[in-house]
Amino acid sequence: MMGEVLKNSLSIINTSYGFSCQHNSNSPSSREHRIRNHCFRHSLPCYSPIKTNRKHAKCMHGLSMVSMSEKGLFGFEITQLRMIRMDLLYGSTRRMNNFLIVSSVVASVESGLVCEEEEGKTFIQRRKEELDSSSLEHKLPPWRNLVIHQDSDLEPGDVNQPPTVLKGTVALHENRVHFLEERDEQILSKRILMLSRSDKVTSALELHRSMEFCGLRPHVHACNSLLSCLLRNETFDDALRFYEFMKKNKITSGHTSSLMLKAVANAEGFDSALKMFAELEGDCRQKKDFDVILYNTMISVCGKENNWVQTERLWTSMKESGHIGTRVTYRLLISIFVRCGKNELALEAYHEMVHAGLEPSEDAMQAIIGACTKEGEWDLALCVFQNMLNSELKPNSVACNALINSLGKAGKVKLALRVYKFMESLGHTPDSYTWNALLGALYRSNLHADALQLFETIKREHRSQLNIHLYNSALMSCEKLKFWDKALQILWQMEASALSVPTASYNLVIGACEAARKPKVALQIYEHMIHQKCTPDTFTYLSLIRGCIWGSLWAEVEEILDRVTPNASLYNAVVHGMCLRGKTESAKKLYMRMRKNDLQPDGKTRALMLQNLSKNSLRRRNRSYYSPRKKN
Template identity: 60%
Template sequence: MATLSNKFVSGATLSTRFAGCLCTIRSRHLLWFGSVMMHKLSLVSDGEAKTSCSSSVRLNESGVVRVTLSTAIPGLMDEEEKAEDVVQIENEELELSLSVNGLVPWRDSDFNDFGLGCGSVNEGLATSESVIVNQQGVQFLEEMDAEVLSKRVLVLSRKNKVRSALELFRSMELAGLHPNAHACNSLLSSLLRNGLNDDAMRVFRFMKVKAITTQHTYSLMLKAVAHAQGCDSSLRMFMELEEEGNGNKDFDAIVYNTIISICGRMNYWQECDRLWMSMKENGLTATKVTYSVLISVFVRCGQYELAIDAYEEMILNGYKANADISQAIIKACTKEGKWDLALDIYQNMLSNALEPNLITCNALINSLGKAGKVELAFKVYNMTKSFGHTPDAYTMNALVSALYRASRPGDALRLFDNIMREQPSQLNVHLYNTALMSCSKLGLWDRALQLLWKMETAGLSVSTASCNLVINACEVARKPEIALQVYEHMIHKNCTPDLFTHLSLVRSCIWGSLWTEIEEILKVSPNASLYNAVIQGMCLRGKIGSAKKMYTRMHQKGLKPDGKTRALMLQNLHKS
């Protein structure tokens, strides 16, 4: 009996110890389970909480664990239920704590607030130590070295494993760690590359709170805002950051280049100019990229003086212009009439083995022609052909116009004839008009008529200006009858005469003493300039009486004579 009693006592003791061990194991399991819950909490769509661990145990499987323990150890069920209640209460308190402290997932996040136009850059952060959490959950960290974990975030971001990188980032936050600036920038780039703009903005705000933003950070975000919301939002964000004082310490030339490029794409040349001045005020030196963007924007927007200023500053700072910059500045110089600077830049391009395109060569030829530098214009033309460029109508017109402006109308006509023989496809209205101006200068009325006929035969639109040049050639050649025929043909072709047409006709008719035709012209166009021309012509032809009558009629019509007409009337006042 004693032996049996001892066995019974030993069995009871063993059972008690076994139950105690199970309680200890269960307590440790609950403590471990709660610890994992602190690190692995995530909310799903139906509100059910779950955890992810190596043993794949979920909250909704707790009933299985409870049944197993109650089956193995009767009487333990009540304690287990109490423990489960405690765990449930602790989880609810944890979730409530997260909600109160602003650490719940962002449910109402919207990238439309990306530009930060309605508040400061830090708007939306509940506390400076806020934790980033969303549906994707977090990870249990065995490694607690921030640098090691930062390298992992960097590698995951570079491999475009955005979800894993973001989970690791949030896990570090929960553990009181944060990645370094390089890792955060890589994560930002990966998030933006995958269109996760809201998460990117939150990471950016976190970086600002931790004061780990870099120049690359701002460049990434400015470009992202411009892509998502446009230039205005990006510019507004930049100005807000400037007002916060970031421009003095965090902004470098690269950040300014980014925002200048963004404004340049929208042709906001005023903002580009302001940002350029702001760089100087902050003690930053513009780079070659800065000058390239500025020159491109200024030339595109017609701000040629600003483009030239940017170019001169670029050369002063020791930068060499590439082909694109050089060609843009040549265009700006030709528009401003600075043919000498344009020629210097052209020669520098040749010295650096840079080949100008046809448009640049044409602009320089035209600028030299306007300045009367015909020989230089033809030298550039020869260089243009040596580059393999095929001269077009603009090239030919620039050369013919250069000869005409240099008072060489005969050479202009010869060049025009050469073009007509060898390159008839390049003939256009501008070339014909330039040739007609040469004919008018030389009084070649017959050649002018031939050119007018060829224009009509070629199907080109004959304008009032073209007809005026032919009439003017007849005036110079003293051919009033031919001028009147051209005038009638002009009306027949529904080409409306203007003041210059009538003036040329009146002058031509005066020399031919066609007074009846002059009266008809005055009826069609009773203009003070025409009356002045008629009165002066009559005085020069000795028709003083007719001139006085015409002068009186002019006053009756309320037209004002010019100084020359009044002087002639006073001079011939005593004459009959």
């Protein structure tokens, strides 16, 4: 390839330590060599053919050389040339400032040359002056930055100007191809591996391209390491081209595709990664690369998008293709399904994992405990919790709270308290979720007094953790115990704590007054609620109406009905109360008013009205039958 530079006829003049040589090669048959020596202190080894010779190039110092062709000229000067390295350049054309065209050739000439000292010295002097005044007055770049031309036909021009790159040339690219003395593929692959791990991107690529140029092929582990290095350094386009090279040469693996899937997902988005996976799945040539690691990678990509539908499809496809999931597979499945609220699928994945003999990871177990809580499977949650303790794993506070909540919903208050003790022994500090779960467990077990006692403990020792949920839990127990005064006290504490008291809290206090038959207190709380600019809802009015009915405060009932927008629930409640309290006439009038407002009575209201109407008609009939007849 380098010999192409000297294809055309050349005229070469060499000067070295007072030794000048001119060689004309216009006519190979009639060469004229003229030589004249001023001082024969040094000799130049001469050979018949013109060729490259590294050994002779090493010992020549202060060489000035000018080569001239029929159509143009080019030249170079080397002031201190100690060693010449041959670099074969690889890549596409690249424009450079101070572009030079050289040939790493040491000219050897035959004996019988004729010297012309004056002519040679004059020419060399003129060339030196031209080079000194040109842009090349600085030192030339190393040999690896030069370009080799396959065609020596250049347009005539000044040697000071960068010559134009012509057709058929190989120009410098970002990476070079070096001469490799080592030809062992394993050793070279290890070098690529070490360079890639050290993030030496350019060196690793140059070594790889040098191997490719020499017909050598690195092993797949080295290629994967280089691909990973390119991706770490965010050279996505180079990584994509290198991946295509690996596919073309069939040196890919499942790890290769996994790396590219993650890179495509990060660079181009989830849809592009899914499209790439579908192409790999449909390509029969890539079937060998389809392993469980590739499935895990794609499942992870779906998990980042919370796409449980594609996750389930990949899970099914993996099983149909005969691949067995790993711990990583099931950990990803459980995590994604729990995060997306698909607890049934999460439990199915957990059962499949246990059936396959795989030990669940710590985070998978904790996610399963949360899923069991939402699905009401407290026994499975307790079993998983016990397995974690037996495996010397430490459940986090979230898992403990979830288990306490699950046991509390199932009414297993003793087990919930035992888990709470375990939680303290593990070093976890109870938080508001813990207290809310315990209060809920006590409430569902009808241990309302214990719930209030626990609330007082929380208020005394963990006051900073009190929130609306804990206050409402205590108010619910007050309502069940008919502790209207205690409920009122808790309500004042809520307002004094600068918490925004919601409507539900006022409703619980009014409900406690209703249960304790304190309708007037309930009405006062209602007026206070309005004063606090808290909007009552239907439950507020229902509780007030029921309390007023049992307190025979009929005027207040009528006032409430007039104040609010007509509501079927409220009218049904008033009709029920009037019928049960024996005010059938008032109930009948209210029922007619209800139908006039196009409000639909419920089944109980219709039944009560029919029952009372039947009694009234029967009573009238009996009264008319037993009354004495008037005598004419």
